[in-house]
Amino acid sequence: MIPVARRITAVGAVCALGAALAACGTSGPARQAPARSTVSVSPSPARPPVLAPGPGGLTPVFEHGPRTRGKTVAFTFDADMTADQGPRAAAGEHFDNPGLIAALRALKVPATVFMTGRWAEQYPAEARDLGHDPQFEVANHSWSHYAFTADCYGLPTVDADGMRADVQRAYTSLRAAGVPHAMPYFRFPGGCYDQRSLRRLSGLGVTAVQWDVVSGDAFATDADAVVKQVLDGVKPGSVVVLHCTRSAAPTTERVVRTVVPELRKRGYRFVKVSELIDQADGQR
Ligand SMILES: [Zn+2]
Numbered sequence: 575m576i577p578v579a580r581r582i583t584a585v586g587a588v589c590a591l592g593a594a595l596a597a598c599g600t601s602g603p604a605r606q607a608p609a610r611s612t613v614s615v616s617p618s619p620a621r622p623p624v625l626a627p628g629p630g631g632l633t634p635v636f637e638h639g640p641r642t643r644g645k646t647v648a649f650t651f652d653a654d655m656t657a658d659q660g661p662r663a664a665a666g667e668h669f670d671n672p673g674l675i676a677a678l679r680a681l682k683v684p685a686t687v688f689m690t691g692r693w694a695e696q697y698p699a700e701a702r703d704l705g706h707d708p709q710f711e712v713a714n715h716s717w718s719h720y721a722f723t724a725d726c727y728g729l730p731t732v733d734a735d736g737m738r739a740d741v742q743r744a745y746t747s748l749r750a751a752g753v754p755h756a757m758p759y760f761r762f763p764g765g766c767y768d769q770r771s772l773r774r775l776s777g778l779g780v781t782a783v784q785w786d787v788v789s790g791d792a793f794a795t796d797a798d799a800v801v802k803q804v805l806d807g808v809k810p811g812s813v814v815v816l817h818c819t820r821s822a823a824p825t826t827e828r829v830v831r832t833v834v835p836e837l838r839k840r841g842y843r844f845v846k847v848s849e850l851i852d853q854a855d856g857q858r
Contacts (some may be wrong), residue, residue, distance in 0.1 A: 601783030639850030
């Protein structure tokens with residue numbers, strides 16, 4: 575179920591996120607001097623749309639956009655790097671995938687990248703590049719890529735007390751790498767979450783973003799099988815999960831180069847997750 579998104583709540587939620595990351599409204603809007611509220615020194619970026627929190631402020635979860643508002647699809651790319659994989663990167667393993675990003679640019683496919691803080695620290699130039707390119711939006715995939723539930727594909731787990739800090743640390747790393755406006759969207763490592771983890775992240779202002787189409791690109795060696803899975807799975811409003819890690823998802827660039835023209839032929843328009851969340855405004 576998708577909770578109803580409300581713009582006013584969204585603004586409050588983003589402010590809450592900002593408060594968690596830096597100073598957000600330290601004096602409160604009511605105490606602002608009137609002159610300051612009427613003088614715009616520089617245009618501030620539009621508030622990203624988010625879903626309204628659930629009961630008790632529970633972190634909302636987004637899985638896909640509306641099915642009846644046209645053929646839109648959002649490709650999401652997880653930039654995974656687990657906290658303990660530094661030595662593997664130092665030994666030459668590539669957790670980045672510049673060829674894939676180049677393909678997305680050549681094909682003009684807007685996309686949302688869920689980046690771990692650890693990845694941003696390993697590849698700061700690429701993180702900054704993505705963070706400054708309006709074709710992409712960069713969102714949070716935790717700092718450590720440790721699991722937020724007990725049993726999640728063998729990933730090490732984050733203590734319940736450390737969940738919030740792990741998400742905040744990722745935002746700090748993204749900003750330090752040069753991503754100026756990371757989105758208030760969080761993807762749980764492995765997509766694993768439960769009520770406890772949603773509660774632990776309450777008040778941060780993030781919308782948890784899952785998906786409705788698993789591309790199957792992780793550890794895939796058969797690009798054709800991944801292509802088929804994506805094409806069979808996509809429906810209007812779909813969110814597709816893919817990866818931008820060469821070592822763990824070596825076929826993804828080929829998959830994208832095949833799937834994108836085919837989906838366009840079928841009438842699909844590529845959008846970022848924020849647009850689907852925005853479309854969800856007022857739904858259900
Ligand atoms: Zn991941």
